[in-house]
Amino acid sequence: MNKILNKLSMFAVALLLLTGCALDNYEEPGSFLKGRIVYQGEPIGVEYNQVSFQLWEPGWELSKSIDVTVSQDGEFSALLFDAQYKLIIPSHQGPFMSIENSGTNSDTIIVDLNGSTEMDIEVLPFYVFNSADMSVSGTTVNMSASLNKVVTGVDERNIDRVNLYISKTHFVSGNTSVSSAEIGGGDITDIGNITLSTEIPDLTPSQSYVYARVGVKISGVEDMLFSPVQKLEF
Amino acid sequence: MKKQLLILIVPVLFLVMACDDEVFLNKEPKNILLNEQVWSDEGLVLSVMADLYGRFPDYQTIENWVEFTNFDEAFASAFGDYGRHHNQDWNYFDWGYWDYGYIREINLFIEKAEEADQLTEAARERFLAEARFLRAAVYFEHVKRMGGVPIVLEPLTYDYSGDPTYLQQARAKEHEVYDFVISELDEIKNILPDDASIKSRATKGAALAMQMRAALYAGSIAKYGATTPEVSLSGDEVGIPSSMATGYYQKVMSAFNEMSGYSLYDRTPDRSDNFSNIFLDKNNNPEVIFVEDFKLQSGKVHGFTISNQPRYQSEEQEGGRINPSLNLVQSFERLDNTFGKLSTRTADDSDFIYYDEPTDLFANRDPRLSGTVILPGTTFKDTDVEIWAGYYLGDDTYITGNQFGAKGSIPGIDEDVQVVGYSGPIDNLEFSAQTGFYIRKFLDPTPGSGQRGVQSEVWWVRYRYSEVLLNAAEASFELGNTADAANYMNQVRTRAGLTTPLTAADINFDRIVHERKVELAFEGHQLWDMKRWRLAHIVWNGTSDELTENPGVATEPSTRPFGLWPYKVHDPDGPNDGKWVFKEVLPSQVTNPDRFRLGNYYSRIGDDLLNKNPKLVKNPNQ
CATH class of the missing domain: 2.60.40.1120 (Carboxypeptidase-like, regulatory domain)
Known part of the structure; x- marks a missing residue:
């Protein structure tokens, strides 16, 4: 009896192995x-x-x-x-x-x-950054940026606002910012010279660095334009 | 020989026993009802109608209440729902709707009802009108969520020719769908019974109320859509020309003027109890217009109270899943008609303000607040709700526990004492009042309502007279009749328990937005209101802003649900011992702010649908 069972189970295993197909029958994208x-x-x-x-x-x-x-x-x-x-x-x-x-x-x-x-x-x-410089003094982040209007004429767009964002991680935007400063488009006299500053708040857990960048909200455009992320030690 | 005989006999036997084809194939089935049978009996037609009513589309309801926590009105205090506060943005498919199966069945019903000759004329007419009422509601729901959709008014049938193009219809313009809904309701309103005591079937009142809401939505999309020109399509499948706004607002008023037989509910002296009873009192309730009804011991019951009852003394080991946010709570204005945050800190922010009782903080607020929200220090089913976060020892020192009613030691007392309420709030503990509040609206005070074996029969109110008045107020305001607007709004506010009437000069857009927010909270209006005013991307803008200081301003961002935790002061020798302080908190599960993208204004039409019907155009900004 036992012998038959043994043989049967071996047969079953063999059957499974033989009929089992390859892991996938398609090549993966490469x-x-x-x-x-x-x-x-x-x-x-x-x-x-x-x-x-x-x-x-x-x-x-x-x-x-x-x-x-x-x-x-x-x-x-x-x-x-x-x-x-x-x-x-x-x-x-x-x-x-x-x-x-x-x-x-x-x-x-x-x-x-x-x-x-x-x-x-x-x-x-619509715009590009000529430069976006950031520095820390104490717990204040100072930023001075220069923008250049690329698209002019029929499709040209105004600036709604410019924001300075500070985040605890590499991902910096309004979504993740722990502190931000804003200047309205109407208050900008020279897009070649925009300055903003904001305070770094108490961070939990504490860390001695933050990441910062500047975002530009262009009117009629949902996605903001951002300067490169900078890591600031303080 | 014998064998041969047998071989012969068997087929002969088969031939003999086989029955008459005619009789066999024409046997009446015992498990389904045929068209002729259904359409000769009013009762059977009513059951078909009931099935169609049962599929009435809603987004947030008394059964699908968890969706109330998607926005800033409430926090979801349940482990499986924390994700609603982790997400960075909503999916473009969210709150989408595309149900042509349902539309087809309504169209089939209408087709058959038109041919039915075995019913009395009055019954047939009423069924027809009810089906058209439902079809209008379904199209209204589609246009609200998707923009213009194909208007299909007869059951389409495929001819199996291999070419389905004759079934493919392009999307109608957004305003064409609204116009269809409005004109359908115009045609059927006088066929439907003009009887305010009918609540769960279509009536003239329900048709007019729906017409008002549809016209108001269309009018505000026409007017406020101009502020977001990106949210439109060149074929007007999305977007309504602003020149049409006035016509729609006038339609709201003409429907309102036709409305009769309803009045505001006013039966309980206590204003907060009265507000909460609007939804509980089924005894010829004069305010309620159209509902989905429930009945105990009938199988049609719901578990709203099980899931949302205060955790302390809960009839099951659960509850408290909806925690109204401080954002909503502070939106209820003061009795002198002014707005402001709750006063928890002294003017120079140097110390807490100390209150004798936890309810004192909310004492001078709109009574609708405690009719909508269970506040700390109040009772439910005659039991204290036990919402308190711990002891405050001064100098920013708190003592609390991490389980319901936990015990701990406080200075100066030898034995351990209870240091946190049996309903929390405890951060990160599901079912505890993590914002410091529970929901009261729809919560059933009947004994047993919180038990799984009993459940609740509180109905889901889809249309009520108070909304009708607020619709009229908004339309009047938009038409420049601020005095009328003040009059309609004051009716709602006086019933609510606010004592100083608003004047015509007080009425502005912020007032309109605010009144709907507090009167209609948790009734499934917020998302659609924010969409049609094109406020959604401004209020839910995806930035981690602090709680607003100006709760009366419509455009203030509100992206994260905040909470307010009450602490008992422990200071045996000081003057404040035993008093209460309140601390503003953000539940730790709220890790991301809400961001409403422009592509969320009209939900996405799936690729499967676009492939099936190439005439459909996509919604903008997705």
Whole structure:
């Protein structure tokens, strides 16, 4: 009896092993599309998790976009299958406008992915930072920034406000700030010379450094433009 | 030989026993009712109607109350719901709605009702009107959440030709859907019974109330949509031309003037109890217009009270899941019609203000506050709610415990004493009053209402006369008739227990927003109000702001639910011993502020729908 049971169980195990399929019957995606959102070679700072673009792969019966989120320093990275994709930045995304692509005569960019590729996406921001300098004296963070208006004419936009944000971590925005200062667009006399300062509050748990950056809210544009993140010791 | 015979007999037997095809295939089924059977009996049609009523769409309700904690009105004091305060923003799919299955069944009902000849004419007409009432409600719900949607008025049937394009309809303009809802209700309002004692079926009053709400929404989208030009589509599927605003506001008033038979509920002398009884009193309640009703021992009951009763003396080992926020509590104005934070600190912020009783802090506030919220120091079902956070020893020193009614030692007393209330507040302990408050609205004081085996039959009020008055007040204000607006608003406020009437000069946009916020809190209005005024992205702006100092201002950000914890003063030799102080807190589970993105104004239409119907256009900013 026992023998039969033994044989049976062995047989069952063998059957399972033989009929079990490979872990997955599809190859996993293997090619990286990496790059930055840039204007004249300089990456554009945005808010963490708020700006994304879409990749569409034509030729399938049902279509669904692959959304690629841009990091707060304007970088992106997506792991994809090799294929030809259409890259579109939806019109409301980011503090910038798309540039017409010479290949497609529209804002669509054709991306031929064949192995990992590095590609910067050139866009037209409404404003860019010439500089954004920050310093600490005592527990006060002082900032002086210089902006440059890039888009003029029909599409030009005003500045709603400029904010200085301070955060405990590398992620700096209105969402995470522990202290901030604000100047309204109407109060800015010279966009080449904007100064703001704010106090570092008591931090729990205490730390001897903060991260800071400046954000610009452009009117009619949801996403803010940000300067690079700076770590400040005090 | 014998074998051969057998082989022959078996098939013959089959042939003989097989029954008559005609009879077999035409047997009446015993487990379903056929169309002819249903449509010849009024009672059966009513059951079909009841099923359609049962699927009436709502977002936040007395059963789906957990959604009340998504915004700044309340904190969710339950382990599984803390995520609502961790998220950085709402998904674009949130509060989306797309239910053409339901619309199809209503359309089928209408088609059959039109053909039915076995019913009395009066009954048939009423059923038809009720179905159209429900269909209008469903379209209103769609346009509120998604913007313009395809208007389908007959049951569509696929012909299996392989080409479904003739079934694909493009989205109607946003205002076309509102216009459809308004005109449908105009057509049926006089067919429906004009009887204020009917609450759970459609009546003329319900049709007019819905029409007012729809017209008001359309009017304010037309007017305030101009402030957010990004929230629109070129085909007007989203966005209403601002020139249409006045027409909609006038429609609100004409519907209001037709309304009769309802009045504000006023039966209990105590103003707070009276406010809470609006929702509890089912005895010919003059204020309630349209409800989803519940009944004990019928199977249709709900567990609102189980989940939200004060944790102390709870009838089950749970409760207290909704904690109204200090943001909401401080929005209730003072009896002299002024706004301000609760006075917890001295003017120079050097010390607490000491109160003899915990309720003294709220003494001069709008009585609706304690009709909506269970305050520290009050009772529920004749039992103290036991909300107190511990002892205050002075010099910023507190003694508290980390479980319900925990004991600890305080200086000068040898034995351990209770150092925290049996309902908390204890940070991070689910079911405790983590904001220092529990909800009172809809909470059922009937014995047993907090038991799983009994539950509660408090109804879910969808339309009530007070909202009708506030709708009229808002429309009057927008039309420039501030005196009328003050009159309608004062009716609501006088009933509430506010003693000084507002004058025409007092009426402004902030007043309108504020009155709806406090009168209609937890009734499923907040999100839609904030959307139609285009205030949502301003108030829930995603920044970690402190609690506002100006609760009466409509545009003040309010992104995190704050709390207020009462402490007993322990200072045996001092003058303040035994008094109470209040400390403002932020529950530690609130880790991220609310951010309403422009793409949240109209919920996302899924890729599955866009693939099925290429004529649909996407909503903006997503």
